[in-house]
Amino acid sequence: MSGRKIGDVILDLKNISLSFGGVKALTDISFDVREHEVRAIIGPNGAGKSSMLNVINGVYHPQEGEIIFRGQHRRDMDTHEAAEQGIARTFQNIALFKGMSVLDNIMTGRNLRMKSNLFLQALWIGPAQREELEHRKKVEEIIDFLEIQHIRKTPVGRLPYGLQKRVDLARALAMEPEVLLLDEPMAGMNVEEKQDMCRFILDVNDQFGTTIVLIEHDMGVVMDISDRVVVLDYGKKIGDGVPDEVRANPEVISAYLGASH
Amino acid sequence: MLYRENGQFKTTYQADQQIFPIAQDRWGVLLLIAFAFVGVPFLVDEYMFRAILIPFLILSLASLGVNLLVGYCGQITLGAGAFMAVGAYAGYNFLIRVPEMPVLGAILLGGATAAAVGIVFGVPSLRVRGLYLAVATLAAQFFWDWAFLRIKWFTNDSPSGNVSVSNLNVMGFEISSPLSKYIFCLSVLVVFGLAAKNMVRATIGRQWMAIRDMDVAAAVIGIRPMYAKLTAFAVSSFYVGVAGALWGFVHLGSWEPAAFSVDRSFQLLFMVIIGGLGSIMGSFFGAAFIVILPIFLNQFLPVLGALFGMEISTATVSHAEITIFGALIVFFLIVEPHGLARLWSTGKEKLRLWPFPH
Numbered sequence: 378m379s380g381r382k383i384g385d386v387i388l389d390l391k392n393i394s395l396s397f398g399g400v401k402a403l404t405d406i407s408f409d410v411r412e413h414e415v416r417a418i419i420g421p422n423g424a425g426k427s428s429m430l431n432v433i434n435g436v437y438h439p440q441e442g443e444i445i446f447r448g449q450h451r452r453d454m455d456t457h458e459a460a461e462q463g464i465a466r467t468f469q470n471i472a473l474f475k476g477m478s479v480l481d482n483i484m485t486g487r488n489l490r491m492k493s494n495l496f497l498q499a500l501w502i503g504p505a506q507r508e509e510l511e512h513r514k515k516v517e518e519i520i521d522f523l524e525i526q527h528i529r530k531t532p533v534g535r536l537p538y539g540l541q542k543r544v545d546l547a548r549a550l551a552m553e554p555e556v557l558l559l560d561e562p563m564a565g566m567n568v569e570e571k572q573d574m575c576r577f578i579l580d581v582n583d584q585f586g587t588t589i590v591l592i593e594h595d596m597g598v599v600m601d602i603s604d605r606v607v608v609l610d611y612g613k614k615i616g617d618g619v620p621d622e623v624r625a626n627p628e629v630i631s632a633y634l635g636a637s638h
Numbered sequence: 639m640l641y642r643e644n645g646q647f648k649t650t651y652q653a654d655q656q657i658f659p660i661a662q663d664r665w666g667v668l669l670l671i672a673f674a675f676v677g678v679p680f681l682v683d684e685y686m687f688r689a690i691l692i693p694f695l696i697l698s699l700a701s702l703g704v705n706l707l708v709g710y711c712g713q714i715t716l717g718a719g720a721f722m723a724v725g726a727y728a729g730y731n732f733l734i735r736v737p738e739m740p741v742l743g744a745i746l747l748g749g750a751t752a753a754a755v756g757i758v759f760g761v762p763s764l765r766v767r768g769l770y771l772a773v774a775t776l777a778a779q780f781f782w783d784w785a786f787l788r789i790k791w792f793t794n795d796s797p798s799g800n801v802s803v804s805n806l807n808v809m810g811f812e813i814s815s816p817l818s819k820y821i822f823c824l825s826v827l828v829v830f831g832l833a834a835k836n837m838v839r840a841t842i843g844r845q846w847m848a849i850r851d852m853d854v855a856a857a858v859i860g861i862r863p864m865y866a867k868l869t870a871f872a873v874s875s876f877y878v879g880v881a882g883a884l885w886g887f888v889h890l891g892s893w894e895p896a897a898f899s900v901d902r903s904f905q906l907l908f909m910v911i912i913g914g915l916g917s918i919m920g921s922f923f924g925a926a927f928i929v930i931l932p933i934f935l936n937q938f939l940p941v942l943g944a945l946f947g948m949e950i951s952t953a954t955v956s957h958a959e960i961t962i963f964g965a966l967i968v969f970f971l972i973v974e975p976h977g978l979a980r981l982w983s984t985g986k987e988k989l990r991l992w993p994f995p996h
Binding site (some may be wrong): 434436457459460461465466471473474475476477480483484485486487488489491493498499500501505508509510511513514517548549551552 | 651652654655657749752834836837840841842844845847848850851852853855856857860861862869873916955
């Protein structure tokens with residue numbers, strides 16, 4: 378992690394509370410994310426980690442709190458706005474477009490940058506054709522980066538789990554995001570696949586300077602690759618800081634890491 | 639398909655993103671179109687044109703439209719018949735009310751009107767999906783059935799909504815003989831078919847498919863569900879509307895609202911299911927199948943019955959038709975939801991390796 382410099386706060390979440398009916402998913406959570414850092418969110422199942430990501434990219438709208446992204450104060454995010462502002466994400470239970478090829482899946486990530494109108498597309502002329510080629514080039518760079526050249530034309534439904542996760546990441550990267558939200562990118566992977574994924578995440582962070590917010594259960598991975606960690610439990614924040622600090626926090630230990638006897 | 643794409647190395651993205659990337663496909667489609675224009679007219683008689691080919695072409699266009707909506711964007715519709723009716727009656731109104739209106743213009747404007755109506759009836763899709771959306775689109779069907787029977791202005795005050803169009807003239811060509819009708823419909827279908835193929839491989843097609851496959855992920859990536867769904871309704875209704883106008887103007891000549899009843903909506907949906915959801919080619923397969931099967935049964939069942947010494951009445955044949963359709967729908971939904979088109983591509987994949995097992 379040579380060239381990267383952690384900058385100012387890019388995303389600041391203040392006093393976020395989210396409930397579904399009577400169920401409180403998040404209670405008064407505040408934390409910030411700095412530019413170019415790898416920020417991890419950990420916590421037991423049902424702690425509200427995925428809900429937190431859903432709040433950040435506007436799938437859920439919190440009842441209380443404020444989201445400040447790149448200096449703009451917001452009550453909540455809107456999914457489209459979040460995407461336009463450069464927030465991309467991957468999903469815990471892979472949410473790829475199953476009927477489409479790997480290439481088409483990744484091309485959807487370029488959708489916001491494609492401006493030609495429907496008629497030009499139907500005739501496949503002029504700007505529509507130029508755009509397709511231009512964005513194909515960019516997509517190929519991402520395919521090279523993630524080493525998935527051999528499966529470009531394969532329908533994603535036919536791929537093994539590990540590769541699907543990688544395509545999910547590729548699709549998010551195709552947006553050239555400022556902030557990348559990764560929801561358990563390594564769940565269900567074997568050691569080699571985890572190592573590959575860690576390498577890709579660190580490379581993305583290092584080469585593109587992308588800020589990464591990551592949910593992960595593998596403590597080894599989290600402590601190794603993240604700059605700062607926030608810990609949730611039952612929708613409340615119980616710890617926040619650099620990995621060593623979090624590891625030493627007694628509340629975190631009892632809630633999550635487990636006391637050593 | 640005893641061919642492989644071996645040896646065709648793409649060196650540019652342009653070559654890789656052609657409409658038919660494999661050379662044999664490209665030539666195959668070109669030859670097929672050329673044969674349809676030049677070869678077919680020498681081979682078939684008037685009955686074939688009128689009873690099989692022209693209905694096949696027009697219904698292909700309609701099922702192509704339905705497939706864009708149901709197969710590509712995943713929004714179910716039971717109102718396709720209504721949009722055909724809107725296309726036909728709107729085209730008719732443009733033709734008789736606007737002076738000097740060319741026939742082709744009236745047909746396209748009919749399609750455009752259907753597109754606008756499609757957008758309106760597509761609005762429920764923003765809130766409901768699946769069965770509920772099917773019911774909402776069914777409302778379109780019943781509304782327009784009613785409107786064309788009861789609102790006299792639409793049908794130029796003709797009793798029972800019966801209207802007729804005569805002396806069709808497209809860019810100086812008289813469209814009256816079966817051959818000229820066939821060529822006209824074929825030209826429209828080729829243009830619309832290629833446009834559909836282009837749309838589904840462009841960004842709009844990817845947006846539709848993304849909404850179909852995983853709408854939350856699509857929204858997160860910056861696709862606007864409203865835009866994607868409503869364009870799908872608009873484009874689909876445009877295709878279906880143009881098909882409706884052709885059905886009225888060219889195939890029937892004079893028609894009443896019953897020509898576009900709810901049966902037609904179901905028929906179009908069956909075509910798409912049997913032919914293959916989410917496949918351009920499937921739309922053609924489905925239309926061919928549904929147009930040809932009744933005629934085939936009409937010829938074949940009495941002969942089969944005679945073999946066993948039974949007399950088979952026409953009523954039995956039409957009952958058999960419905961039974962067979964029903965059975966096929968069930969069969970395809972269970973065994974191969976992607977229809978004939980998927981069977982075709984599986985067959986092609988097997989033949990790539992044939993005669994080797996791996």
